[in-house]
Structure formats: C-alpha cells, structure tokens
Amino acid sequence: MPKQKPDSQNGAKIGQSADENALGRIVTRVEGDVLLIGIDRPRKLNGFTNKMLGELSQAYTDYENGPWRCAILHSTGKHFTAGLDLQNIDRAVSLFPRGLVDPVSLHAPLRTKPVIAAVRGITYTIGFELALAADFIICGSDARIAQLEVKRGLMPTCGGTPRMIERAGWGNAMRYLLTGDEMDAATALRLNFVQEVVDPEAVLDRALVLARRIAEQAPLAVKATMLNGRKSLTEGFDAATAELDAESGVLRGSDDVQEGLRSFIEKRKARFTGK
Structure with a gap:
C-alpha cells in the first residue's frame, strides 16, 4: 500500500x-x-x-x-x-x-x-x-x-x-x-x-x-517534562536534576510562558503556540 x-x-x-x-x-x-x-x-x-x-x-x-x-x-x-x-x-x-x-x-x-x-x-x-x-x-x-x-x-x-x-x-x-x-x-x-x-x-x-x-498545554513544557522524566529513568535522579536550571531557563524565554502569565492575569484560558 x-x-x-x-x-x-x-x-x-x-x-x-x-x-x-x-x-x-x-x-x-x-x-x-x-x-x-x-x-x-x-x-x-x-x-x-x-x-x-x-x-x-x-x-x-x-x-x-x-x-x-x-x-x-x-x-x-x-x-x-x-x-x-x-x-x-x-x-x-x-x-x-x-x-x-x-x-x-x-x-x-x-x-x-x-x-x-x-x-x-x-x-x-x-x-x-x-x-x-x-x-x-x-x-x-x-x-x-x-x-x-x-x-x-x-x-x-x-x-x-x-x-x-x-x-x-x-x-x-x-x-x-x-x-x-x-x-x-x-x-x-x-x-x-x-x-x-x-x-x-x-x-x-x-x-x-x-x-x-x-x-491544551504548552508543547515546549510538555516536551521538556517528558525528556527530563526519561533522563531520570535512564540516567538517574542526579542526571535529571542537573539539567533543571538550563531547561527551565529555555522555557522562561519562550512565548508560551508569557502567554501563560497573561492568561493567568486576565483570567482566561491560555492559547499556546509552541514557540
């Protein structure tokens, strides 16, 4: 086929x-x-x-x-x-x-x-x-x-x-x-x-x-959560936690984090774009 x-x-x-x-x-x-x-x-x-x-x-x-x-x-x-x-x-x-x-x-x-x-x-x-x-x-x-x-x-x-x-x-x-x-x-x-x-x-x-x-959630945050969880399973707790600051920093610079904050302040549902 x-x-x-x-x-x-x-x-x-x-x-x-x-x-x-x-x-x-x-x-x-x-x-x-x-x-x-x-x-x-x-x-x-x-x-x-x-x-x-x-x-x-x-x-x-x-x-x-x-x-x-x-x-x-x-x-x-x-x-x-x-x-x-x-x-x-x-x-x-x-x-x-x-x-x-x-x-x-x-x-x-x-x-x-x-x-x-x-x-x-x-x-x-x-x-x-x-x-x-x-x-x-x-x-x-x-x-x-x-x-x-x-x-x-x-x-x-x-x-x-x-x-x-x-x-x-x-x-x-x-x-x-x-x-x-x-x-x-x-x-x-x-x-x-x-x-x-x-x-x-x-x-x-x-x-x-x-x-x-x-x-409905922010795609970048979903991906980062999965990858960090997978690292914990395959490489252990210390390897996963060692990357948290760097991974969180990348997310904090995303458009989706800004949208998440705006939606919280405006009391509305967030519209995430994955950027």
Whole structure:
C-alpha cells in the first residue's frame, strides 16, 4: 500500500483502503490537535504482521513530525491485540524499521511527544509492551493482559521486562513474566501497570478527553517534562536534576510562558503556540 500523508482535517482517516487487508493495517484519524493511531485487523484479534509493524512505525514518525500535540494508540474491535501473528512475521528482519520512530522506544529516533495507550480485551505480548512504552494507559475493565513469551520458549524483546519491573517491582513483575499468566484490569491497576480502568466502551472516549487536555498545554513544557522524566529513568535522579536550571531557563524565554502569565492575569484560558 502506498504511503499516504496525514490529513489535517478533523475526522480524516489515514492509510485506509476500501477492502479489508488480510495482513492488517494501521489507520489514523485526526481530532483537532490529537492523532488517533488504530490497530486494525479485528478478524485476527489485531494480530500484528510485518506490514502492520512498519505502518505503525510510519504513523509514529508522521506524528512526531506533524502538528499534533498528543496521540492515542488504540484498536478496532473488542480486543487490543493478541500479539504477533507468528505465521506472518519474518524474524529475519527487525520488527520495527530502523530510521523511523520506534513505537516501543528502544532505538533512536525516539518520539518526543506524548502517547496514551487505550487498551481493552485481549492485550498480549507485544501489545502490552506497546502500551507500556506509551506514557500512560487507560484500560477497559474487560482487559486480559499477559506476557506469554515464556510459554513459547521466548522472552519479551520490546521492553516489557524492564518496564514491568520499573512499575511493579521485581516480585510482582516476575510473578507474571515467569508464569505467562494472564492478569485482569483490577490486577494491572493494583500493580501500577495501568493508570485508569473504565468501562470497555468508554476507553477511547476517556483517552481522548485526557489527550485533549494534554494538547491544551504548552508543547515546549510538555516536551521538556517528558525528556527530563526519561533522563531520570535512564540516567538517574542526579542526571535529571542537573539539567533543571538550563531547561527551565529555555522555557522562561519562550512565548508560551508569557502567554501563560497573561492568561493567568486576565483570567482566561491560555492559547499556546509552541514557540
């Protein structure tokens, strides 16, 4: 399928064709300053193929380079994804094409804009890893989450192991990583894997509410906050705090800070431009 450029019109869909594609596809829709990135292969429980993984990387790259201020990773149908469709995956090539933004944030180039994962139903293996690689997760109460790799003689290779330990601690992470057992939404919330649990039919709507709220904030401040938080995780507390004065100085010189102050004084909503 030829690459299609994002459409800036609200409600526009990207990368769709009239006929359902047997190897699946990634579809996107624009809602104002929010880009919705959809996993679309419901007849196969949204199982990923190489084609879909490549399209997902391209969608993340388009998002990074485009005008949108927040993105939501979601799915069509009642399930997020059953994981990789191993019959349609070429293990001889990289899952995500190098040179494009990596959806699991393991290899450069890394995204600098926020992503919310909206998951429901079956959320297995790479699906959970994609969700954990987002900035936070809105979860349907019907979610069935599992890293099943150990049952197949494999291990998570898209960041699931360190991210599960990071959120839940060694024992809680290993409880599920070493058994491959499934967890429900309530357990995922208790272990800090997800941030909110809502009715399955409300998952995308709730994610969109929060995405719009993020999109209203100053883009430079959102980016700086994410980068400083990422530095803390990868390089430690001291490395992150050492850059605070310099980063804050850059923000203080921005037009958005002046707009933020004016809006406070004038008791109105700020209109940030990202400058």
